[in-house]
Amino acid sequence: MEKVIAGRSDSYDPREIKGLLESGFKRIGLDITGRSVLVKPNLLASKAPDRAATTHPDFLRALIELLIDHSCMVCLGDSPGYESLDRVLRIGGYTGMLRELGVRAVPFTREVAKKGSGISPYRDFVLGEDPDRYEAVINVPKLKTHGMMGMTLGVKNTFGFIRGFAKGRWHLRAGRDRDLFASIIVDIHRIVSPTLTILDGIVGMCGDGPSNGDPVACGLVAISRDAFALDAFIEDRFWPGAPLPVNECAARHGLVPPFEVIDLGLPPAPAHFTMPRACDTDWNLPRPVKRLLRNVLTKKPKADRDTCRLCGICAEVCPAGAIRLGEGSPLFDHRACIRCYCCQEMCPHGAIRT
Numbered sequence: 419m420e421k422v423i424a425g426r427s428d429s430y431d432p433r434e435i436k437g438l439l440e441s442g443f444k445r446i447g448l449d450i451t452g453r454s455v456l457v458k459p460n461l462l463a464s465k466a467p468d469r470a471a472t473t474h475p476d477f478l479r480a481l482i483e484l485l486i487d488h489s490c491m492v493c494l495g496d497s498p499g500y501e502s503l504d505r506v507l508r509i510g511g512y513t514g515m516l517r518e519l520g521v522r523a524v525p526f527t528r529e530v531a532k533k534g535s536g537i538s539p540y541r542d543f544v545l546g547e548d549p550d551r552y553e554a555v556i557n558v559p560k561l562k563t564h565g566m567m568g569m570t571l572g573v574k575n576t577f578g579f580i581r582g583f584a585k586g587r588w589h590l591r592a593g594r595d596r597d598l599f600a601s602i603i604v605d606i607h608r609i610v611s612p613t614l615t616i617l618d619g620i621v622g623m624c625g626d627g628p629s630n631g632d633p634v635a636c637g638l639v640a641i642s643r644d645a646f647a648l649d650a651f652i653e654d655r656f657w658p659g660a661p662l663p664v665n666e667c668a669a670r671h672g673l674v675p676p677f678e679v680i681d682l683g684l685p686p687a688p689a690h691f692t693m694p695r696a697c698d699t700d701w702n703l704p705r706p707v708k709r710l711l712r713n714v715l716t717k718k719p720k721a722d723r724d725t726c727r728l729c730g731i732c733a734e735v736c737p738a739g740a741i742r743l744g745e746g747s748p749l750f751d752h753r754a755c756i757r758c759y760c761c762q763e764m765c766p767h768g769a770i771r772t
């Protein structure tokens with residue numbers, strides 16, 4: 419039986435978090451003393467920590483200090499959406515902490531060929547870093563909503579092993595098929611196969627996540643060796659009754675193990691936790707019906723002219739080439755659009771609505 423450790427912290431006090439993580443490691447029976455460890459947070463874009471779009475730097479500090487106490491050699495890496503890792507680390511407030519703790523930042527810019535396990539129709543994947551170079555990979559997602567996939571949690575966080583713009587190619591292959599995209603995410607997660615997943619849900623994001631939603635205090639820290647179990651626990655708590663595509667795909671393939679929740683002071687669920695507008699229509703419909711009605715049900719992205727600054731990033735990241743800059747705002751070709759919401763995710767000014 420897998421374990422999901424659920425604890426509470428109402429602040430990003432590194433000492434409090436470190437104590438909680440240490441108890442969690444003990445309960446799980448994990449000994450990583452002396453190992454080389456790659457920490458993989460969510461470093462989606464250059465956002466200040468209080469925007470709740472990225473794993474909080476003080477959460478990572480607590481984890482890294484704990485690993486160093488256990489004589490681990492620690493690296494930290496990710497592949498942000500379109501910016502350099504250096505920029506994301508600097509603006510997000512990580513650079514000084516990493517320097518102080520002697521932790522090397524690893525941009526995921528290599529080309530490492532891997533074979534998938536066949537959950538999706540694809541077998542060949544290219545990762546930006548080889549997880550097998552490390553004796554342990556610790557996956558540290560942020561608890562957030564996600565326009566296309568409902569929520570982004572432990573399993574989705576390992577999609578960050580795909581290099582920046584190459585992520586868009588996987589979106590393009592999946593098109594508007596959320597279930598197909600979910601199966602690709604599951605395959606990538608199984609290649610990375612993290613040793614441990616630790617969810618930063620102290621302040622999560624609800625509404626139109628994963629980058630421009632509303633920060634919401636949840637006070638939750640969850641730890642498990644198995645991200646499928648951890649994600650199933652979070653779905654039950656935050657959005658029961660409407661299966662997230664990644665969780666549904668994992669369950670269909672028998673990948674969600676039986677698990678027990680070990681309560682280390684689990685906080686109450688937040689009173690208001692809204693899901694993204696892009697995903698509020700079709701989640702309870704049977705899959706064949708969803709497929710048939712996909713074009714009608716999925717919401718179209720559009721730009722808010724008052725907020726848009728015509729930076730052009732949405733057009734740059736759109737995998738379908740469905741955006742061009744017009745006078746005063748971007749113009750969308752909704753027939754070409756695959757409803758991946760990468761434009762909304764990457765818009766630095768939160769100007770894209772659905």
Ligand code: SF4
Binds near residue numbers: 727768
């Ligand atoms: S990314 Fe956002 S701000 Fe930039 S052009 Fe697109 S909608 Fe406007």
Ligand code: SF4
Binds near residue numbers: 736756757
């Ligand atoms: S317009 Fe936006 S939602 Fe549509 S394909 Fe491009 S990035 Fe995805």
